[in-house]
Amino acid sequence: MTATRIGVLALQGDVREHAKVLAELGADVTLVRRPAELGEVDGLVLPGGESSVIDKLSRTFGMQQPLRDAITGGMPVYGTCAGLILLADRITDGIAGQQTLGGLDVTVQRNAFGSQVDSFETDLDVPALGDPPVHAVFIRAPLVLETGPGVETLAALDDGRIVAVRQGDLIGTSFHPEVTGEHRFHALLVETVRARVEAARDARG
Numbered sequence: 001m002t003a004t005r006i007g008v009l010a011l012q013g014d015v016r017e018h019a020k021v022l023a024e025l026g027a028d029v030t031l032v033r034r035p036a037e038l039g040e041v042d043g044l045v046l047p048g049g050e051s052s053v054i055d056k057l058s059r060t061f062g063m064q065q066p067l068r069d070a071i072t073g074g075m076p077v078y079g080t081c082a083g084l085i086l087l088a089d090r091i092t093d094g095i096a097g098q099q100t101l102g103g104l105d106v107t108v109q110r111n112a113f114g115s116q117v118d119s120f121e122t123d124l125d126v127p128a129l130g131d132p133p134v135h136a137v138f139i140r141a142p143l144v145l146e147t148g149p150g151v152e153t154l155a156a157l158d159d160g161r162i163v164a165v166r167q168g169d170l171i172g173t174s175f176h177p178e179v180t181g182e183h184r185f186h187a188l189l190v191e192t193v194r195a196r197v198e199a200a201r202d203a204r205g
């Protein structure tokens with residue numbers, strides 16, 4: 001079986017933690033900083049970090065358009081926290097001029113929990129992942145304020161506020177599974193990529 005090639009966008013943020021989880025799941029991991037590296041992977045993680053910085057660096061390094069093209073072209077992508085912000089079609093409370101890559105038909109509020117609650121942890125039921133609940137760590141986290149018709153809510157807080165979504169092969173979470181040893185979201189990505197690569201290979205005959 002050929003390894004599943006998955007990239008981690010490595011412009012800024014907690015790149016190493018994601019690379020470790022993906023490697024533990026058996027993926028062939030590439031740190032993606034340039035368009036050529038993006039061309040070598042079949043799936044991508046957008047890490048947590050600072051979305052406004054990742055946005056600026058992606059434009060500086062000529063990565064914004066290739067990333068948008070990859071997403072539009074159907075590449076499976078998983079974004080955590082800042083990565084969710086980057087995947088959102090619409091954001092509120094961005095810095096002046098902040099752009100996203102888009103792909104998820106959602107509105108995401110950046111730093112939604114305010115400065116009072118900088119970070120917190122909670123257990124979340126995620127029916128798509130089954131038992132046990134996900135121990136979720138939120139760090140200056142965003143919230144999904146609105147979802148379009150094609151968007152599935154994967155998890156919400158007790159008060160109903162949405163913190164994990166999926167639309168086709170795009171997944172976004174407000175929280176950071178990569179810091180708690182939670183592998184199931186990344187496993188969804190790896191499985192999706194593996195299935196797509198095998199389907200494409202079968203179609204070629």
Ligand code: GLN
Binds near residue numbers: 080
């Ligand atoms: N607040 C950060 C942002 O705006 C996200 C924080 C995180 O990724 N942990 O991008």
